[in-house]
Amino acid sequence: MRNFHFAGRSTVHAQNAMVATSHPAAALVAVDVMRAGGTAADAAIAASALLAVIEPQSTGIGGDCFALIQPKGEGKIVAYNGSGRAPAAATVEWYLERKINSVPLTSAHAVSIPGSVDAWATILRDHGKMGLDTLLQPAIKAAEEGYIVAPRIAFDWKNGFDKLKNGTNTERYLLPHGKPAAAGDVIHQPELGKTLRAIAKGGRDAFYSGAIAEDMVETLRGIGGLHTLEDFASHATETTSPIGTIYKGHDVWQCPPNGPGITMLVMLNILSRFDLTKFPALSVERFHLEAEAARIAYMMREQYIGDPAQVHVDVAGILAKEFAEEHISKIRMDGLLDLPNVAPPMNPSTVYITVVDKDRNVCSFINSIAHSFGSAIVSNKTGVLLQNRAGGFRIQPGHPNCIAPRKRPLHTIIPSLATKNGRAVMPFGVMGGQYQPVGQTHVLTNMLDYGCDVQEAIDMPRGLHYEGVYQLEDSVPAAIVEGLKKIGHKTTSVVGPLGGGQAIWIDWDKGTLAGGSDPRKDGCALGY
Incomplete structure (x- = not known):
């Protein structure tokens, strides 16, 4: 039991349902979803989508996610692998021929195909009562109407200033007034809001094909990337059993x-x-x-x-x-x-969300764009900040984590x-x-x-x-x-x-x- 003479936090207790996240607004959204009849999976994805806007150094729709879900808290545990793959053209020989011995973390080569949006859709298909059209609304509102920067996020924003100054489209999207966002600042991201609206309406296909995917591919290929529309269109989440x-x-x-x-x-x-x-x-x-x-x-x-x-x-x-x-x-x-x-x-950043609903459905959920502010590459028109998870690959033939076409990198989350x-x-x-x-x-x-x-x-x-x-x-x-x-x-x-x-x-x-x-x-x- 904590000593109440000292600063600290009390454990939070509840009977019906509970969530814990890295931002109070995301926790509140998750509780609202469950009060409205949503499941633990619904709540986790609503919270994750909101964090993809308001905690941009850690997560986003340009990243990956993993989840463990146990229905009723005593059923079969299902593992969801929402990690993205390297482009089909990413052979180790391509890199070695160009004397690239490690993946530059702020290059297009560090960007694996984002897996989060497909994973969210897959998890909702299996365990949700609500759809992306409903669950993305808080995130859309935050992006379009503005959100207030929290203290730890401001700390990370300041530490990422040089990276953002030198990124692709990051100065335009993530350095309001040319300086890091400070605690209490209000940030608007209308382009990201428009992208989220498209996903809310069209589902995962709106992200992995059509105008959004085309813009991501155009952005990446414009700075030397090997990505194609087929790389995005062919992405799929893996559903498996835990170890x-x-x-x-x-x-x-x-x-x-x-x-x-x-x-x-x-x-x-x-x-x-x-x-x-x-x-x-x-x-x-x-x-x-x-x-x-x-x-x-x-x-x-x-x-x-x-x-x-x-x-x-x-x-x-x-x-x-x-x-x-x-x-x-x-x-x-x-x-x-x-x-x-x-x-x-x-050595990346991420967000973790844990949720238990009134039926004791359990969701252990994590979403990430890898390093703080990911690759520091924002898609030209969509506001999507892309992860640098492919920076985790080795360029070392014979190594189990060596880069290869359509291969998933060794993760950290x-x-x-x-x-x-x-x-x-x-x-x-x-x-x-x-x-x-x-x-x-x-x-x-x-x-x-x-x-x-x-x-x-x-x-x-x-x-x-x-x-x-x-x-x-x-x-x-x-x-x-x-x-x-x-x-x-x-x-x-x-x-x-x-x-x-x-x-x-x-x-x-x-x-x-x-x-x-x-x-x-x-x-x-x-x-x-």
Whole structure:
């Protein structure tokens, strides 16, 4: 229980339905949708569409999404992979012939086909009661009539100023008056509003064919892209089954590759062999074990994970006990494992939304344009800011994540769901690029090992061992920082906080919901 003498947030409780997002306006829209009879999926997509306007550094209709949905909180869990593919002409030979050894993050080559809009339509087909014509209205209104910039969004806008100054059409669309938007500013995006109106009327086809697709292709090809109208028209969402592992009596589920959720599951498999409760939640030992588990899991991801439609990914072998045990016996409490330095090519932004409706339909939902403000390429006439997710590809023949025609890049965004005895207990997620597997592990172990409630678990100080350096939030006690240094960790403070998270805990016995939302973002949990 939190100490009310100190600043903080209370866990939000409700009986009927609940949502947690990174922006209060999106949470309110989701609740409004559910009050009007909509499902958790309806609410998530209405919120995601609004965030695609009002949180432009993190998400948009030019990006991708993944989702886990469990009907009634105890039915079959369905995984939706709404990630886009590379153009059909994107062969590794094309890049090597031009001596391009990595994908430039603000080039047309970083733009994979946006998958979000098709995924929204597919999810609504399967789990919605409302259509895009209804659910996009709040987003349309925000784009056309204006929205107020929230503080964390303003922080990111300021940090992205140089990128936006040098982007394609970004100065025109995203730098009002030639400077970053500040908290309290009102922003209008009429071109984006017009595009959303077209999608509301014509559905996903209005985005992937016709004038909108033509403008996106013309924009990209005008700056060297390989994209074609056929690349857009042929895009389709993959519906599949989740992958999972067991931690402390709970099943933890993730979308399968090309999503990176398997990274988090490997971390849990490693940490399950240690009794974390022997150490305080804020301790050198706990932070060290989390870092070592992350280093092993991230090494695995970079070596073995790619698009399973084009390369073999041994999910069962990676999640087997033997894989974790190979490294567990080598972990020391007084030093670091001798592992190769992993330098993933992506460290993007995103939004995560969790929703439980009155019928206990559960939706764990994430939407992203990759790096902050994506590729910094806005389509000429439509106002669509395009992702740079293809920047996550390697240009390295033989690597499982090497770029190839119509291939999906290794992603970073991961919605998660914890169940017990087949019933959903917590749809949750942690945003923040490469931090996401660590963040989800940190939040879950805060709850299952240390007895935190959802808000306390999200609030807890964080660290990310990334590219050989332990990046620590300012809230990590100085004694822990010094202790980590003594056993060999290189440490640094992070400029911005690590990620942002949302979670809803379902208490089936009491018939109640408890929600938490990250103070590192602008959002909140809201229920009724």
